[in-house]
Amino acid sequence: MIIQAxxxxxxxxxxxxxxxxxxxxxxxxxxxxxxxxxxxxxxGLFVLMGAEFLAMILVxxxxxxxxxLFLFVVMMLDxxxxxxxxxxxxxxxxxxxxxxxxxxxxxxxxxxxxxSTDVSVVASVPIPSLDEVHxxxxxxxxxxxxxxxxxxxxxxxxxxxxxxxxxxxLRKREGVRRQVIADQVNRSREEAVEIKKVxxxxxx
Amino acid sequence: MITTDLTMALPEIFxxxxxxxxxxxxxxxxxxxxxxxxxxSVAVLAIAFGLIFLGNRPEGVxxxxxxxxDAYGDYMKLVVLVAAGFGxxxxxxxxxxxxxxxxxxxxxxxxxxxxxxxxxxxNDLMSLYVGLELQSLSLYVIAAIRxxxxxxxxxxxxxxxxxxxxxxxxxxxxxxxxxxxxxxxFAVIGENLSVALSTGGVPEIGLIVGLVFICAAIAFKxxxxxFHMWTPxxxxxxxxxxxxxxxxxxxxxxxxxxxxxLSDPFGxxxxxxxxxxxxxxxxxxxxxxxxxxxxxxxxxLMAYSSIGNIGYALVGLAAGTQAGIEGLLxxxxxxxxxxxxxxxxxxxxxxxGTMVESIEDLKGLSKTSPLMAFALTVFMFSMAGIPPLAGFxxxxxxxxxxxxxxLTTLAVIGVLTSVIGAFYYLRIIxxxxxxEPTASFDKPIGGxxxxxxxxxxxxxxxxxxxxxxxxxxxxLAASALFAG
Numbered sequence: 001m002i003i004q005a006x007x008x009x010x011x012x013x014x015x016x017x018x019x020x021x022x023x024x025x026x027x028x029x030x031x032x033x034x035x036x037x038x039x040x041x042x043x044g045l046f047v048l049m050g051a052e053f054l055a056m057i058l059v060x061x062x063x064x065x066x067x068x069l070f071l072f073v074v075m076m077l078d079x080x081x082x083x084x085x086x087x088x089x090x091x092x093x094x095x096x097x098x099x100x101x102x103x104x105x106x107x108x109x110x111x112x113x114x115x116s117t118d119v120s121v122v123a124s125v126p127i128p129s130l131d132e133v134h135x136x137x138x139x140x141x142x143x144x145x146x147x148x149x150x151x152x153x154x155x156x157x158x159x160x161x162x163x164x165x166x167x168x169x170l171r172k173r174e175g176v177r178r179q180v181i182a183d184q185v186n187r188s189r190e191e192a193v194e195i196k197k198v199x200x201x202x203x204x
Numbered sequence: 205m206i207t208t209d210l211t212m213a214l215p216e217i218f219x220x221x222x223x224x225x226x227x228x229x230x231x232x233x234x235x236x237x238x239x240x241x242x243x244x245s246v247a248v249l250a251i252a253f254g255l256i257f258l259g260n261r262p263e264g265v266x267x268x269x270x271x272x273x274d275a276y277g278d279y280m281k282l283v284v285l286v287a288a289g290f291g292x293x294x295x296x297x298x299x300x301x302x303x304x305x306x307x308x309x310x311x312x313x314x315x316x317x318x319x320x321x322x323x324x325x326x327n328d329l330m331s332l333y334v335g336l337e338l339q340s341l342s343l344y345v346i347a348a349i350r351x352x353x354x355x356x357x358x359x360x361x362x363x364x365x366x367x368x369x370x371x372x373x374x375x376x377x378x379x380x381x382x383x384x385x386x387x388x389x390f391a392v393i394g395e396n397l398s399v400a401l402s403t404g405g406v407p408e409i410g411l412i413v414g415l416v417f418i419c420a421a422i423a424f425k426x427x428x429x430x431f432h433m434w435t436p437x438x439x440x441x442x443x444x445x446x447x448x449x450x451x452x453x454x455x456x457x458x459x460x461x462x463x464x465x466l467s468d469p470f471g472x473x474x475x476x477x478x479x480x481x482x483x484x485x486x487x488x489x490x491x492x493x494x495x496x497x498x499x500x501x502x503x504x505l506m507a508y509s510s511i512g513n514i515g516y517a518l519v520g521l522a523a524g525t526q527a528g529i530e531g532l533l534x535x536x537x538x539x540x541x542x543x544x545x546x547x548x549x550x551x552x553x554x555x556x557g558t559m560v561e562s563i564e565d566l567k568g569l570s571k572t573s574p575l576m577a578f579a580l581t582v583f584m585f586s587m588a589g590i591p592p593l594a595g596f597x598x599x600x601x602x603x604x605x606x607x608x609x610x611l612t613t614l615a616v617i618g619v620l621t622s623v624i625g626a627f628y629y630l631r632i633i634x635x636x637x638x639x640e641p642t643a644s645f646d647k648p649i650g651g652x653x654x655x656x657x658x659x660x661x662x663x664x665x666x667x668x669x670x671x672x673x674x675x676x677x678x679x680l681a682a683s684a685l686f687a688g
Contacts, residue, residue, distance in 0.1 A: 109410045149213075149267035153322060153334040156220060157341060160315050163227070164345035167308045 015041040028074045036067045053136040209266040212273045215255045219318040222248040230307030238305040242296040245310035249289040256281050269389045272327035275684035279677050280324050280460040284453050287540040288317040291449035293652045298445045316342035320457035329378040329388040340367050347442045359441025366434045370424035377417025384411035393469035401472050412476055419480050426458035429487035432511050439507035448547030451510045452540045463521050463529055474524045481522040488515025489618055493625035501561050502550055513539050519618050520602035523609035530682035531601035538598040542586050545660030549580045552649040568641025577636045579661045584633050586664045588626035594667035
């Protein structure tokens with residue numbers, strides 16, 4: 001138990017520290033690297049809770065795809081950080097004020113709320129016990145049955161995203177030489193090869 | 205079990221399959237297929253209309269409570285399909301002329317319509333979110349479709365960034381609601397809430413915060429004040445038929461969802477949300493009528509007009525009664541016809557092969573094309589709410605419902621703003637009839653424009669004679685929402 005608590009605090013502390021570094025680091029590449037660190041630690045927190053599937057997805061999707069894409073974008077766009085930070089002081093006051101109001105509101109809500117004693121029971125109702133079935137299988141059991149509607153709908157959303165990416169970026173350019181497999185295969189020996197007699201000692 | 209579920213979602217499944225088929229067809233045919241696919245898309249929407257109107261689907265919930273079929277949803281789905289069908293119909297010729305005829309545009313419009321139907325049928329916070337996202341994502345792409353045009357790109361980008369922000373608010377609000385009620389299913393949320401309230405409890409403040417977040421997100425999607433900032437820029441920047449599409453079908457779907465979520469799961473919290481809706485309705489009506497006065501671009505004018513119209517429709521929702529919802533349904537039905545008709549006129553504003561968008565360009569339209577001037581006059585009078593045109597009845601039913609619910613002040617302010625709004629609608633009529641023509645518009649305007657113009661002006665003028673099917677349908681739909 002004590003070890004679990006210890007591991008939790010290590011993961012949580014590193015996640016928060018990395019999160020802070022993401023927004024304070026001067027170099028955007030460092031920011032992305034800290035973001036990856038935050039993702040890894042969040043995955044560790046998921047494992048602690050017995051949600052190993054979410055942990056793996058977090059690493060595969062966020063670290064493997066999203067963060068690497070970020071890295072590409074940051075490196076290719078060559079963002080001028082100093083320029084982006086120029087308005088920082090100007091907006092600090094108003095932004096800070098809005099943030100403070102939101103924070104006070106959230107604290108008021110949380111402090112006025114009494115957490116019900118049976119909250120752990122209610123929260124665990126939709127989740128089968130870890131002794132019976134592990135997390136990945138439990139997700140698989142409902143994803144394609146109970147939530148098939150949402151699954152298919154998400155598929156449509158991804159399709160729209162794909163169409164959108166193609167429509168907004170694909171350009172038809174003239175004079176591009178394309179590979180035509182049929183032409184390549186149909187090419188006969190006569191078109192492609194020419195035999196020349198080379199007399200020895202004189203070159204071509 | 206699953207067969208029943210599939211039968212209940214048949215129109216949506218049909219649209220999804222048709223959209224993917226059209227997409228494949230377009231991909232194989234290349235750009236030449238665009239006009240054919242556009243025609244097919246209209247046919248697909250017509251078939252979906254038939255499936256809902258004639259198909260005898262069982263009512264109730266499907267997919268384990270994620271999806272609901274009822275008379276309320278069916279009525280609004282029919283309205284959305286009509287609006288979307290008109291929208292696609294008006295798009296094709298425009299995109300051909302402007303040299304941007306890509307087959308993806310009608311396909312994306314069909315997919316957006318699918319998202320709208322899913323929003324209307326949503327019976328769970330999760331299915332609400334996926335429906336809304338499917339709709340919004342398709343619309344973001346269509347807004348930015350002219351990527352070489354600076355204004356269109358700006359429109360797409362603004363719409364996307366602010367839309368993503370509002371989706372974030374929706375998710376945050378949903379998580380609060382889930383946390384405080386322990387459910388995402390609308391029926392279960394409603395049940396838990398009424399149990400908690402009947403035992404003498406007061407609603408948790410966190411739940412109210414969640415509700416406010418959800419309201420803010422949906423108000424953004426229907427461009428109600430104070431979440432309207434994106435509307436004029438997006439409407440001006442997007443290609444005109446796309447603007448026509450934006451101003452009609454998504455508005456109907458959004459406001460349907462709004463009415464369902466407020467009266468179904470949060471029906472017992474009417475005292476909490478009523479003040480929000482009253483404020484939003486007031487602000488929308490006032491801003492819509494005042495800000496439109498100084499506009500010179502007719503598309504921007506229509507943006508403010510749509511903000512104002514959403515305000516009037518929300519008056520019906522603010523009443524929180526069955527009569528109010530009925531008024532809302534009738535108002536939205538009439539609104540899409542007025543809106544589609546007006547945009548058909550705007551799309552016909554072409555001089556020497558290029559689009560013009562300024563109100564000045566309408567000078568002396570009564571002399572150069574009297575029929576179009578007459579049609580536009582009908583729409584403007586109707587928007588201003590002058591009897592016996594349809595727009596008057598729309599305003600009458602929502603204001604009557606508000607007065608019955610004791611919101612007299614709201615109704616009085618609504619009538620006042622509608623008088624102010626009449627100023628800019630009548631100004632357009634003045635420009636058309638009393639100013640000297642400078643140049644005339646290109647003719648002919650095209651068969652589908654004539655069709656849209658004829659259908660909508662006939663609807664607006666003769667609504668007083670043939671209103672009973674729509675009134676009855678709306679009454680049935682509203683009672684279905686309050687029964688369940």
